[in-house]
Amino acid sequence: MHVAQLSLTDFRSYAAVELSLTPGVTAFVGPNGHGKTNLVEALGYVATHASHRVATDAPLVRHGATRAVIRCLVTRDDRQALVELELNPGRANRARINRAPVSRARDALGLLRTVLFAPEDLALVKGDPGERRRFLDDLLVARAPRFAGVRADYERVLKQRNALLRTGAKPRRSERRRDSDAAFTAAGAGDVLGTLDVWDSHLVRHGAELLAARLELVDALRPLVAKAYANLAPASGAAALDYRSTAGELSTGPVDRPVLEERLRTALGEARQAELDRGITLVGPHRDDLVLGLGELPARGYASHGESWSFALALRLAAYDLLRADGGDPVLILDDVFAELDGQRRRRLAEIVAPAEQVLITAAVPDDVPSDLSGSWFDVVDGSVSRVR
Amino acid sequence: MYEGVVQSLIDELGMLPGIGPKSAQRIAFHLLAADPADVKRLAHALLEVKEKVRFCRICGNVAAEDECRICRDQRRDPHVICVVEEPKDVVAIERTREFRGRYHVLGGAISPIDGVGPDDLRIRELMTRLADGQVTELILATDPNLEGEATATYLARLVKPMDLTVTRLASGLPVGGDLEYADEVTLGRAFEGRRLLDV
Numbered sequence: 001m002h003v004a005q006l007s008l009t010d011f012r013s014y015a016a017v018e019l020s021l022t023p024g025v026t027a028f029v030g031p032n033g034h035g036k037t038n039l040v041e042a043l044g045y046v047a048t049h050a051s052h053r054v055a056t057d058a059p060l061v062r063h064g065a066t067r068a069v070i071r072c073l074v075t076r077d078d079r080q081a082l083v084e085l086e087l088n089p090g091r092a093n094r095a096r097i098n099r100a101p102v103s104r105a106r107d108a109l110g111l112l113r114t115v116l117f118a119p120e121d122l123a124l125v126k127g128d129p130g131e132r133r134r135f136l137d138d139l140l141v142a143r144a145p146r147f148a149g150v151r152a153d154y155e156r157v158l159k160q161r162n163a164l165l166r167t168g169a170k171p172r173r174s175e176r177r178r179d180s181d182a183a184f185t186a187a188g189a190g191d192v193l194g195t196l197d198v199w200d201s202h203l204v205r206h207g208a209e210l211l212a213a214r215l216e217l218v219d220a221l222r223p224l225v226a227k228a229y230a231n232l233a234p235a236s237g238a239a240a241l242d243y244r245s246t247a248g249e250l251s252t253g254p255v256d257r258p259v260l261e262e263r264l265r266t267a268l269g270e271a272r273q274a275e276l277d278r279g280i281t282l283v284g285p286h287r288d289d290l291v292l293g294l295g296e297l298p299a300r301g302y303a304s305h306g307e308s309w310s311f312a313l314a315l316r317l318a319a320y321d322l323l324r325a326d327g328g329d330p331v332l333i334l335d336d337v338f339a340e341l342d343g344q345r346r347r348r349l350a351e352i353v354a355p356a357e358q359v360l361i362t363a364a365v366p367d368d369v370p371s372d373l374s375g376s377w378f379d380v381v382d383g384s385v386s387r388v389r
Numbered sequence: 390m391y392e393g394v395v396q397s398l399i400d401e402l403g404m405l406p407g408i409g410p411k412s413a414q415r416i417a418f419h420l421l422a423a424d425p426a427d428v429k430r431l432a433h434a435l436l437e438v439k440e441k442v443r444f445c446r447i448c449g450n451v452a453a454e455d456e457c458r459i460c461r462d463q464r465r466d467p468h469v470i471c472v473v474e475e476p477k478d479v480v481a482i483e484r485t486r487e488f489r490g491r492y493h494v495l496g497g498a499i500s501p502i503d504g505v506g507p508d509d510l511r512i513r514e515l516m517t518r519l520a521d522g523q524v525t526e527l528i529l530a531t532d533p534n535l536e537g538e539a540t541a542t543y544l545a546r547l548v549k550p551m552d553l554t555v556t557r558l559a560s561g562l563p564v565g566g567d568l569e570y571a572d573e574v575t576l577g578r579a580f581e582g583r584r585l586l587d588v
Contacts, residue, residue: 107572146573156535163501195499195507198543202535 001076001113001328002358003043010065011087012038013383025354025375027361028385036362036380040116040333042070043360046083047114048138049093049105049148052335058089074112076328081111109145113330115320117337121312125299129289136214136290139319143326147213154206158281161199166279200268203284208260210285211245215255218243218290224318232317232348233310237295246287309341313349320356329357339368346370395421447518449494449511451476459483459492466490470518471528472544474498474537478530490528493518498536499543507543515544519551526554533560 007018013035028036037053041060044052051060061068068087073080084096085108094101095108102108123131140147222241229239243250247263267283268275275282292299292311299311323330332353338346338361350370353359362380363369377388390396395417403413420428444450445457452458459465459479469490473479479492495510518524529544531537545555561579562571571579 149572149574153535160501160535160539163504164506167501167504167506194547195501195539195543198499198539198546199501201542202539 001074001331003072003112003331003360004075004080005071005073006039006043007071008039008042009069009071010062011042011068011070012060012062014038015062017383017385019378019385021358021360022376023358025359025361025373026378027363027369027373027375028378028380029363029366029369030380032364034380035383035385036364037118037335039380039385040335040360040362043072043112043331043333044114044116045087046070046072046085047109047112047116047142047331049085049109050138052116052118052120056089057087057093060087061089072112083108083111106145106148109141109148113142113323113328114333115316115323115330116333116335117313117316118335119337119340121316121337122308122340124312124315125292125303125308129287132290132292133286133288135315135319136217137210139322140213140217142319142323142330143217147210150206150209150213154203154210154285157199157202157206158284158286161196161203161281162279164196164199165275165281200265203281204261204264204268207264207284208257211247211260211264211288212255212257214285214288215243215250220322221315221318224321225314228317228321228352229310229314231352232313232345233307236307236310237297239299239311239314240293242291242293244289244291245285246283306342306345310345313337313345317352332356332359334359334361336362336364336368338363338370339365347372445494447514448492449476449496449514450479450492464489467523468525469528470515470524470526471530472515473530474532474540482530488528490526495531495540498531498540500536510540512544512547516547519548519553522552524553526556529555529557533558 002023003021005018005020007016008014009016017039019039028039030036041051041053045060051057054060066088070085070087071082073082082096082098084099085105086094088094093105095105096102097108097111124135137147137151141151218241225241226239229236245263247260247267250260250263264283271282281287292315294303294307294311297303299308303311320330320332334349334353338349341349347370350373354373359373359375361369361373379386379388391399398417398420399410399413402408402416403410405413408416420431441453442451443453443455445452445460446455447460448457450457450459452460454461466489469488470493471482471488471490472493472495473482474495474497476494479494482488482492493511493515495512495515497505497510499505499507499510519527527544527548529541531540541557545557548555559582561575561582562568568576
């Protein structure tokens, strides 16, 4: 697939901009802080409904405006879909597909698929587990938009359960509660633990669904990451992925949901006292990690800067391979990454991405765009975008 | 901004659910132009609803007297209780004319984020109603969202020791709809809750 048109209204630094794009390589070149990344960030937002740079939507809306609009025309196998997203920070976003409104913005996910490489990707290797969980979950949603709902449900259960655990130390006594009723108190009502069991059962159900999907995804990624890493850094050790769950040691291979539910339930039981003491949920996919290994060692803390970059690129390239295998070549976005790489990695990456249906590159100086990636060229200066070739 | 009283009317109207600043302004100017008698009737109705309406001693539904219309109706089946979150859910179910039992209004759903626990809902009153053994079936009709499901699970566990049939309203496909338009979650639920076709 490729993006044929992109238009932004009140998005980041742009009051209004409209671009026509073509398949093949397109470079956006201009000084830092002049708005290159904002363009590709908008496309990333259409694909994932989140920015790769900030966690909330407020910074995405131009200062002084109340909402931002992203419009993009996606072409796939000669068919076109116009996706329009209206960003309302603090409220629900609205979406239209081919001018027809959809009931939930979530329904517009999956029409555009992107794989975005950015300097922030280094955090996939060097950063907190949260970065790697987000990588997995975003990829799940990109492959099957249904998982946006699974993820949202899990986070909602988690929020409720944490709120309950926080109040756990001091049980509420509402004014409604009068003299105690034997049957009522005997059944455990009024006791925080009584409702905690209920939230446990929901956490286990939604958690196992998310966990099962992540485990299957890691199995699918494993050979692709190893291959991509070997391609980028042939001299280095082999890249390995290992999913570390708070539910204990999990066997690889086919995933059995009921077994996962049982494991989560047991782990929750064991952590019960610690959770009550700390007032926070300690077991579940929100505390898991994707452990990256290089040869015998963990990548985090041991890998060199160059190796870390290769690993981060390998993860993104594996995601690209996986999405491509599902059908429909995703749009590749390389946001300021070539400047971060040494000559060899730069050449390798350029070779790998060149055949993609559409590649969008941002760079501060023309020299940062590898010469074998030639195509369209836009200058981005002071928030104005002009086609050079 | 408008002058004094007009702006305060707009502000007050804007606090109502589902009414934004534009609608509030429209309603305010409609009231300004309306017949004084009509406006008096509205104001009277507003005051009266706060003064006169009470909650049924038995089920917690809105009532004009000590007990609501449904609880006083001797023709209603006393063996079945349908548990709902809000009085407006009673109205919704009544419209179906399918249910001839009694209701119990909880006054919300369990939601720790909002500080709502079982003690804040009319669960104790429900347990008292169930204590005499007259009720044989409990229908859990809380909302099919996370909080409603949690409340239903909680109640089901609570009444488990009693000899009761506990049922949950089915979730699934809208009647008269098209299968292809159903979202994945609803369709998944419909599969989970499929039933034998008796022919």
